[in-house]
Amino acid sequence: MELLNETTVHEFVLLGFSVGERGRLLLFIFFTAVYTLTLAENLIVIMLVTENTCLAQLPMYILLSNFSWLEICYVSATVPRMLFDLFFHYGVISFHAGFLQFYVFFSLGTTECFFLSAMALDRYMAICHPLRYPQMMSRDFCYALVLTCWVLGILWYITPVFLISRLSFCGPNTIDHFVCDPGPLLDLACPPLGYIPRFCHISVASVVLATFLFIVISYARVGFTLVKRSGQGKHIKGFSTVSSQLAVVTLFYGSVMSMYVGPNGESRAEVTKVVTLFYSAGTPLLNPLIYCLRNDQVKEAVAKLLRRKRVI
Template identity: 50%
Template sequence: MKNPDRNNHSGSVNEFVLLGFPGSWKIQVFLFSLFSVTYILTLIGNILIICAVNVDQQLHTPMYVLLANFSFLEIWYVTSTVPNMLVNFLSENKIISFIGCFLQFYFFFSMGTTETFFLSAMAYDRYLAICRPLYYPTIMTLQKCIRMVVCCWLCGFSCYLLPVYLISQLPFCDHNTIDHFICDPGPLIGLSCVPAPATETTCAVFNSVLIFSTFLFITSSYTVVLKAVLKVPSAEGRRKAFSTCGSHLAVVSLFYGSIMVMYVSPTSGNPAGVQKIVTLFYSILTPIFNPLIYSLRNKEIKKALNKILRSMKFVQHM
């Protein structure tokens, strides 16, 4: 990630300072406590969903295999940023190394990209199950589902190599203070010694294409699903179909609604406060909502979780 051109600038940057959220020591301790609890609850919620899918044989289907992988992704998605943010709340210098900053940038946005692919795969699965029920068992076999999962992971971690490389090659001089709690492309581009409109435009176009293409695929899938559901003669059938898709649509709305605010336009033009609030929503709050949404709206998940809780109580009484 090093560029020899950066050596031509005085005081080339070897580390960055993440300002995070300003405030007194009491505010920092309060935020540390709040986000620590949020992080722990996010881990517990997503781990419980993974356990429920693994333990219950009835959940060994493509729909729940995708859900378990999605929960596993969410665990590492929050872990790529939150632990460092928690350390910075109680730290005086709030320093992150140059390499550490770009590694965080890469993993956080790669996992965010992987999430868009998983949401698309889950929409495709629901489309096949509702609109092509007779062909579903032959099209969406467990083996094909696993191949789809692998493809989502590989594509997600390949896509963001170019933006990370381009921004890492920018010349950073004496300015190393990032007014954010993560290494975000907008503030990083803003720290460049020279204007970088080509890099900023490339990243904006890349983000727009990625976000809109997956979002349009998901909305198109569910438009067809909605038409099919409305043709179902029984009210119970319609209710079950809507219930199956409702959880996924809620997660899609939360995730895409926030990232579109941030990354559809060049990000350096957004105020720092807006960047922090929106990033906070999709990077920390959305992952904690996901297990709640799926567990509260899905009867099969609730049954599996109840089995796990009952077995834990039985072990404790032994």
């Protein structure tokens, strides 16, 4: 298919939420609070890891601090723009800004898939191969793993975004969403679309399903190992750690797969906005709490930091 960039659309109109003036105000207040709490929680995690030399040496917390940076970027890719549109009743976004938001949002989402896989690998090595863990998950390997997650996530969705941007947009420019999502963008593109919708669907589904399968296999091996050690007291702590990480995986993958891995590729119902809000704003808020509330090392780091502040 020859891509003809005969685009006459120079901006998109994001309809956002179908609510009245009072509803807009309530949504603005609510998501401002969510965004503020998300930034605060993830910044606290980063500060705890960087301030505590013991935590900063451990692979699990190196991954966790980078994961928190990712969550800050991820939630900032959509929520500030959504708050702006809610407050000013605007909704207009330029063609290039829309595709930039699309690329950043999906690249960071893909990066999250790779980071969740890396964290599952870390737990697998720590629990299933504890004697070899210090050598196999060395600091150099851990930083290489972090870099790989960032690079793969940033590069993975360049081609689909480029292909969609090269389609012809010559008709309506209204997107019934609060973010530039591939489904609504493809709906606005003028035919013929050729192989591009299928290619984009495969690009999303492949990374989601592959990383999800890797995570499931890793945690299944971890669970099997912990069951074999059920006669020892330490298995309870291991189950607690794994259950927390499984909760994070379930929240993120459950919402993403319902949107992008179904038979139609994307949901067309009103629930699309709610699901998108959940995995783009809800999970970055919940993840620091899930990872840290039941973690004794993090609690100890918080206590040390508070004692230091009191002394100062």
